[in-house]
Amino acid sequence: MLSTLLAASMAAALATPPATPPAWHDGLDWHGVHVSVSADPQGAFTVAWPYGQRVIGKQPLAVGTASPLFNGLFAMAQDDLKQDSVTAIRDGAFDHGQPIPCHCFETGLKWPYVWTRDLSYSIDLGLWRFDADRSRNGLAFKLSDVRVPTAPQGKYVMQDTGSGGSWPISTDRVVWFLGAQHLLGDKPFAADVYNALGDTLAQDRQYAFDAAFGLYRGETSFMDWREQSYPAWTFDEVTFIGQSYALSTNVLHYQALQMAAAMARQHGDAGAAAGYADQAKALKAAINTHFWRADRGMYMSFLGGDGTPNDTYDLLGIALAITSGVAEGDRASQTLANYPTWPAGSPVMWPERNDQPIYHNRAIWPFVSAYALRAAREVNQPARIAHEIQSVMRGAALYGSNMENYELLTQGQHVDEGKLSGPVVNSPRQLWSVAAYFAVVTEGVFGLNEDGSVQPKLPTSLVPMLFGDQLSISLTLPDRTITLQLPSQRQGNLLVADRVSTKGTTTTVQLKAITVKDAPLRIDAPLYGPEAPPAPGLHGRLGQWLVEAQGKVQLYVNGKRAQTIDGTGMLPATGSLSCVRATRIDDHGIESLPSPATCAGELPPVTGTWPRTWTAPTSGDYRVSLNYVNDHGPINTGITAAVKMLAIRCDGTAEQRVPIVMPHSVRAQRSTWGEFSARAGSRCTFDLQDGFNMSYLSHFAHYTGGVGGADGPLNQADVRGLVIAPLGASTTKGNAP
Secondary structure (H helix, E strand, C coil), X not given: CCCCCCCHHHHHHCCCCCXXXXXXXXXXXXXXXXXXXXXXXXXXXXXXXXXXXXXXXXXXXXXXXXXXXHHXXXXXXXXXXXXXXXXXXXXXXXXXXXXXXXXXXXXXXXXXXXXXXXXXXXXXXXXXXXXXXXXXXXXXXXXXXXXXXXXXXXXXXXXXXXXXXXXXXXXXXXXXXXXXXXXXXXXXXXXXXXXXXXXHHHHHHHHCEECCCCEEECCCCCCCCHHHHCCXXXXXXXXXXXXXXXXXXXXXXXXXXXHHHHHHHHCCCHHHHHHHHHHHHHHHHHHHHHCEECCCCEECCEECCCCCCCCCEEHHXXXXXXXXXXXXXXXXXXXXHCCCCECCEXXXXXXXXXXXXXXCCCEECHHHHHHHHHHHHHCCCHHHHHHHXXXXXXXXXXXXCCCCCEECCCCCCCECCHHHCXXXXXCCCCHHHHHHXXXXXXXXXXXXXXXXXXXXXXXHHHHHHHHCCCCEEEEECCCCEEEEECCCCCCCCEEEEEEEEEECCEEEEEEEEECCCCCCCCCCCCCECCCCXXXXXXXXXXXXXXXXXXXXXXXXXXXXXXXXXXXXXXXXXXXXXXXXEEECECCCCCECCCCCCEEECCCCCECCCCCEEEECCXXXXXXXXXXXXXXXXXXXXXXXXXXXXXEEEECXXXXXXXXXXXXXXXXXXXXXXXXXXXXXXXXXXXXXXXXXXXXXXXXXXXXXXXCCCCCCCCXXXXXXXXXXXEECCCCCCXXXX
């Protein structure tokens, strides 16, 4: 059983760095704490640390290495997975917390439900190999048809409850297909996958795709605690997030489009296949155009809705860009090599925030480390491969379970720092952390690919731990055994396959040592970035705008980098929309996240009943948004973001349609925006039509944590004005430096 986890007493010990390197044979030492792992003749293991121990019985799968530590942690991962394998799930926000039958995986000890992204990443990391039925059942649980007869019907992947009332503020539900791609051997399930691909991608194209940028809008995948990774002021205003573009979410859409093209070809639909392939190709090009930041040699985590670049990066997005093939060649190698790491492991985001508690901020998440491991194998970086393997192993060993996350500097499961203490939430046997250990074993050490081929890329630095005095190590899976044999000559930094032979169910790999050009771990990066400044003031003066800021700041105007000012500065008044943000740059050259925008040049709001009419004063492009209130749920959860389609008919032009999202709000605020064109003097009519939100899905009839669920679908907001602003001829899309 899982015994008492390390607590406050360990936090004090963690303040002292280890006197000697950790021993990785039958235990390890870390910050004054010793963990030992022992095996008995019957195949059971005991993991012991100063504050408790866990005994793990013999498991059906085994690794035969020289390290009881490595072997025992693989047994522990199996035992964790066994405990996560359930026949019913529950969550307080569904069916009033009553059990819901489901022969599937629950997410963890503290998260006894099925969440789209958690399950999908877990399956993609390898759980599909070990229990295909539970994997499929869990994915099927996250599919739904539509309960609103007047809405477009279909089969859709669910975006879980989340920021501002869920989709399309968060749009990473397409991660579902990352897991589903491994389970298409079941024909009825494959048919559902194909239908869900078509319907979900079409819906995202309609409501979340920006044709001008060629990117999908929405929050970063997995990092959905807004003020941790986005500007702090988004804690009560998430429209900025819904308007922005995230690297990880766009890469997931790229992968889903590729999968749709492949499945369409299999179904004999050449036209659909070509369409999906063209969309994927264009999206890949747009990601590389807009997210690549040459001065950092990394892909940025997200962009503002007007293209404002952000000096912030996340490991999952970068790893997915590499493994998906979006990042190629030198960019793929650079973006991983330039991403900083610390002795305990790699943070999920960088730079960290000194005003936020530990959770996504200043934290290691094993499942992200597993994706970084996968990316490091892709670009042949032995130091990174070894670093991520040891980080996942160390975390599991220190706490006798595959924990959800760890503090970055100490790898503590909780560090007491007052209001900044954390990780704020941390669950044992977290499913994607369990999957991470499986990935460390199957992929990281034994080189097992999805297609069953074996392609080890094993750093020679791990040979003493894994092989000891042995000449071979083995992995026993349900359907096969893989044996790796050491070469006699081991000069080099990477062991790869020399010869692969298969006899019956046994695959034997004779390794050879090679030397690859490795990238050293980046360990010199500053930990924190500067705090964002307040919104600048903007005042008209003699045909110019006087900008007032607190101290020295970098200005961005309509997404473009402008001048640096110290206190005050002047900008030309263009007669069109000018939205100004400010950032700070610290002594390390790290730029803060942006301030809120201050905008000038908007026309007086158009009020009245729908449809509303307006006459264009000049010919050109315009931005349109709504003043609104949506008090149907809290900022951080729910399913009732109001999603509408604004139909615009101007004299002499075809109808233009702009999706509008009005997330949950705590005050009157501005919706997401769109753009339309009009000629001078033309009369334009604006009709706000029904869209689609997650409350329309049949599955959410089980939602009892707020409105829009068991009490019926809800897709409404209190609209108080239509706001139109002229866009100058110089307005362009995209601004990655």
